[in-house]
Amino acid sequence: MERERDGFNHDDEDDYKKSDGGHQRVMVEEAFKDTAVPPWTKQITIRAMVTSFILSIVFIFIVMKLNLTTGVIPSLNVAAGLLGFAILRSYTALIQKCGFLKQPFTRQENTVIQTCVVASSGIAFSSGTASYMLGMSPIVAGQAEGANTPNNVKQLSLGWMIGFLFAVSFLGLFSIVPLRKMMILRYKLTYPSGTATAYLINSFHTPKGAKLAKKQVAVLFKTFCFSFVFAFFQWFFVAADGCGFSSFPTFGLQAYDKRFYFDFSSTYVGVGIICPYMVNISLLIGAILSWGVMWPLIEQKKGDWYSAETSESSLHGIQGYRVFIAIAMMLGDGLFHVVYMLIKTGTSLAMHKSEKKQSSQEIGQKYSNTEIVNYDEQRRTQSFLKDQIPNWVAFLGYVILAAISITVVPFIFHQLKWYHVLVAYAIAPVLAFCNAYGCGLTDWSLASNYGKVAIIIFSSWVGLDNGGVIAGLASCGVMMSIVSTASDLMQDFKTGYLTLASPRSMFFSQVFGTAMGCIMSPLIFWFFYKAYSVGDPEGSYPAPYGLMYRGISLLGVEGIDSLPKNCVKLSIIFFCAAIATNILTELLRRYETKYGLCRFIPSPMCMAIPFYLGAYFAIDMCLGSLILYLWRRKNKQKANDFAPAVASGLICGDSLWGVPSAILALSGVKAPICMKFLSSSVNDKVDAFLAG
Numbered sequence: 001m002e003r004e005r006d007g008f009n010h011d012d013e014d015d016y017k018k019s020d021g022g023h024q025r026v027m028v029e030e031a032f033k034d035t036a037v038p039p040w041t042k043q044i045t046i047r048a049m050v051t052s053f054i055l056s057i058v059f060i061f062i063v064m065k066l067n068l069t070t071g072v073i074p075s076l077n078v079a080a081g082l083l084g085f086a087i088l089r090s091y092t093a094l095i096q097k098c099g100f101l102k103q104p105f106t107r108q109e110n111t112v113i114q115t116c117v118v119a120s121s122g123i124a125f126s127s128g129t130a131s132y133m134l135g136m137s138p139i140v141a142g143q144a145e146g147a148n149t150p151n152n153v154k155q156l157s158l159g160w161m162i163g164f165l166f167a168v169s170f171l172g173l174f175s176i177v178p179l180r181k182m183m184i185l186r187y188k189l190t191y192p193s194g195t196a197t198a199y200l201i202n203s204f205h206t207p208k209g210a211k212l213a214k215k216q217v218a219v220l221f222k223t224f225c226f227s228f229v230f231a232f233f234q235w236f237f238v239a240a241d242g243c244g245f246s247s248f249p250t251f252g253l254q255a256y257d258k259r260f261y262f263d264f265s266s267t268y269v270g271v272g273i274i275c276p277y278m279v280n281i282s283l284l285i286g287a288i289l290s291w292g293v294m295w296p297l298i299e300q301k302k303g304d305w306y307s308a309e310t311s312e313s314s315l316h317g318i319q320g321y322r323v324f325i326a327i328a329m330m331l332g333d334g335l336f337h338v339v340y341m342l343i344k345t346g347t348s349l350a351m352h353k354s355e356k357k358q359s360s361q362e363i364g365q366k367y368s369n370t371e372i373v374n375y376d377e378q379r380r381t382q383s384f385l386k387d388q389i390p391n392w393v394a395f396l397g398y399v400i401l402a403a404i405s406i407t408v409v410p411f412i413f414h415q416l417k418w419y420h421v422l423v424a425y426a427i428a429p430v431l432a433f434c435n436a437y438g439c440g441l442t443d444w445s446l447a448s449n450y451g452k453v454a455i456i457i458f459s460s461w462v463g464l465d466n467g468g469v470i471a472g473l474a475s476c477g478v479m480m481s482i483v484s485t486a487s488d489l490m491q492d493f494k495t496g497y498l499t500l501a502s503p504r505s506m507f508f509s510q511v512f513g514t515a516m517g518c519i520m521s522p523l524i525f526w527f528f529y530k531a532y533s534v535g536d537p538e539g540s541y542p543a544p545y546g547l548m549y550r551g552i553s554l555l556g557v558e559g560i561d562s563l564p565k566n567c568v569k570l571s572i573i574f575f576c577a578a579i580a581t582n583i584l585t586e587l588l589r590r591y592e593t594k595y596g597l598c599r600f601i602p603s604p605m606c607m608a609i610p611f612y613l614g615a616y617f618a619i620d621m622c623l624g625s626l627i628l629y630l631w632r633r634k635n636k637q638k639a640n641d642f643a644p645a646v647a648s649g650l651i652c653g654d655s656l657w658g659v660p661s662a663i664l665a666l667s668g669v670k671a672p673i674c675m676k677f678l679s680s681s682v683n684d685k686v687d688a689f690l691a692g
Contacts, residue, residue, distance in 0.1 A: 028202055029376045029500075032107075037106075037500050038106060040504040043502055044112055044505050044508055044512075045103065048109050048112050048113050048509075051091075052117055052509075052516070053516060055080060055083055056120035056121065056513065059120070059121040060521055060524050061659065062121075062651055062652060063124040065658050066271070067129070067130035067131070067545075068130050068542075069267075070617045071545050071609060072271060072275070072606075073271075076121060077118055077196075078197070078644045079644065079652070080114045080117040082213060082216055082217065082645065084117065085213055086214075086217040088109065088113065089105055089210070106205070107202060107501075110204065111198075111201055112501065115492045115496075116513035116516070117513065118492075119509070119513025119514050119517060120514070120520065120521075121517070122484065122513075122517065123513075123514055124517060124521040126480050126481055126484040127169075127481075127521045128473075128549075129525035130545060130546065131543075131545035132474075132476040132477055133156065133161060133473070133477070134543050135545075135546045135553065136153065136470055136473050137155070137156050137535065137546070140546040141153045143314075143535075143537070145315055145316060147468075147557060147558060151415065153470070154470055162518060162522050164408075164412050164477065165522065167409055168481040169517070170485075170514060171401050171405065171425065171481070171482050171485075172428075172432055172484065173485055173486070173507065174395075175429040175433075175482060176436050176490055177489075178395070180503060183436065184384065184497050187348070187437075189437065189440025191494035192443040193491055194498075195494060195495075197491075198499050199498075202498070202499060215642070219642050219645040219646060219649065220645040223646050224652050224653040225649075225653065226649075226650075227270075230654075231653065231661075232660075234246070234264065235657075235661060236672060237674070237675035238674070238675075241539070243673075243676050244674075245675070247261075248262065250619075253679050260614070260615045262620060262623070265617065266651075268617045268621050269624040270649070270650030271620075272620060272621030273647035273650070274643075274644065274651075275621060279603060280618065280624070281602065281622065282602035282603040283606050283610055283615075283618035284610075286602075286606065286607030287618045288615070294325075298321055305564055306320070313537060315563075316562070316563075316564055317564065319537075320563055324551060325574050326548060326608040327551050327552055327571070328570075328575040329575065329577075329608035329611070331575060331578075332574070332579045333582060333605040334449030334453075334605070336578070336582040337444070338450070338453070340582070340586065345437045345441075348441070349437075384497050387503055387504040388503070389504060402425045412474075413474040415462055415466060415467030415474070420471065420475065425478075428478070428483065431482075431483050432482050432487075436490040439490065447487065451476040451483075453479075454472070454475045455472040455475065455549065457475070458556075459471060459472025459473075459557045460472075460556045463557060468556060469554060469557055472552075472553040476549065485514060492506045492510055532662070585601040588601065
């Protein structure tokens with residue numbers, strides 16, 4: 001699933017962004033006119049890089065845990081900017097008291113830290129360690145029970161994972177650099193997440209904003225401590241599988257068997273606070289529709305629709321319905337958004353093309369003369385045009401990196417030939433542009449959808465006998481990495497534009513963050529992989545997207561004949577339903593504005609996730625939404641100010657307990673207690689057995 005956007009409606013931001021076509025009218029830069037902007041070489045400091053490295057490890061742990069549990073990942077930009085500000089402000093204040101401060105902490109340095117952290121944690125998402133890479137492994141291949149030949153299975157190892165990420169993750173940066181002025185200055189794309197992040201960083205570096213940030217950090221630290229201690233407390237009761245608070249039958253044992261229960265996860269309560277209300281409600285609707293209605297009805301057809309001897313984890317049994325109906329909904333949702341975004345991009349470009357064309361030089365002249373709409377835009381544009389990244393550097397970098405990748409990727413995956421990778425790199429810049437442009441309009445990255453399309457195309461092209469499953473999954477990594485990093489970089493350019501951070505400092509901090517992500521993401525994944533049974537649908541880290549991505553690749557090489565009875569019909573129905581739901585949403589958004597009914601249409605992509613996993617995490621997230629709703633009813637301003645800090649603390653504390661927990665598991669240390677819940681009849685049998 002795509003990373004979720006920031007779900008908050010900051011009231012103060014409305015004052016900041018009185019927009020007219022995306023331009024801020026309030027003179028924000030007036031507050032900083034007496035503050036010198038450091039050159040780009042001083043915006044990237046050693047202290048900023050050290051802080052970025054520390055925070056990157058923390059955030060990669062968080063993203064990896066979320067990836068390996070449900071795959072729902074909220075926007076962590078706010079937390080990255082806030083923690084970066086807190087750490088360096090504390091450090092510089094201490095050094096200043098000692099009289100050794102040589103360079104003050106600036107908003108440009110804060111932007112560099114946020115960019116690095118988000119870039120590295122973004123690699124943890126797009127690296128596919130919990131999706132397409134895991135889908136290659138024997139663990140997931142054994143669950144799929146199809147195409148398990150040596151040519152279609154690949155053992156995971158740190159060496160090739162890190163090498164592959166280095167080979168494919170940097171091309172997206174070079175593919176989009178030449179378009180930065182067109183996207184930011186000519187088309188004035190909003191990039192809502194980048195704009196909101198810039199707003200926060202700008203506010204942190206004013207006296208009022210710094211005071212609020214200090215309070216937010218204090219709240220974050222308190223909730224972090226609570227979440228960490230609560231996770232530590234829960235560990236004492238999980239001596240074996242099925243034990244502990246995470247197996248508490250909140251709504252009864254029958255509901256628990258259908259995966260309806262609250263599992264006391266602070267992480268997903270925090271994620272629920274951050275994600276928009278409709279995301280969480282969509283998850284719950286999907287869980288009720290699937291585990292509450294559909295799966296019980298299909299299970300009654302056991303022996304007719306599928307063999308009674310088939311194991312529950314087999315794709316030829318009930319698991320096939322769970323996985324492929326979910327895949328159909330995701331593909332329907334993804335296909336709609338890809339086509340819709342292409343149409344929207346083409347329409348928008350046609351509108352711009354019909355206007356008077358301007359060269360880059362004319363743009364610079366326009367923004368330096370009397371046509372400047374305000375002081376903010378003048379200062380930002382001058383800063384943005386100051387440190388240019390030559391286009392020839394971007395073109396040359398892309399060609400050189402593509403040549404290296406075309407050589408290296410077939411060496412890692414012999415199923416992919418050099419011409420397959422060449423075709424991918426010929427198409428990728430166009431898709432990267434479309435994704436970056438669409439992200440600027442809607443704040444929604446479709447990187448994973450482009451990756452799924454690549455799986456089907458290349459797996460079909462290579463074929464089953466030639467290792468089409470691995471080829472499709474590897475091509476997903478090639479496409480996803482380019483498309484995802486391109487949109488992330490353009491978001492950062494927008495943030496840098498609004499904070500006067502140099503495009504060069506943004507580019508190099510993104511490169512540094514990407515390099516950190518290429519190394520740390522596989523290492524942290526390996527930590528989980530060795531400590532837990534990653535990929536086990538009944539385990540703590542089911543990694544649902546591993547099986548789903550392999551299922552998409554199997555569709556590409558095997559077709560639909562291998563699926564259980566009526567699975568294809570149901571999948572087609574849900575595929576069409578996903579497209580119809582999105583069309584209805586867009587029609588209501590466009591033509592019905594009185595009641596805002598489009599807000600109440602559930603998201604098919606979100607509904608699809610519980611089809612495989614169940615409702616437990618959706619209940620956690622809905623509790624987070626309920627907390628935020630009640631808090632806003634009581635004090636909306638306070639909720640908007642501190643809810644991101646509370647959510648970040650809950651996520652960080654619970655996620656970071658995974659480190660000592662994994663160390664204990666690797667050391668063979670078990671919890672002392674098993675807290676388990678039994679029905680009265682089973683309990684009587686246990687008592688009778690013990691008495692006998």
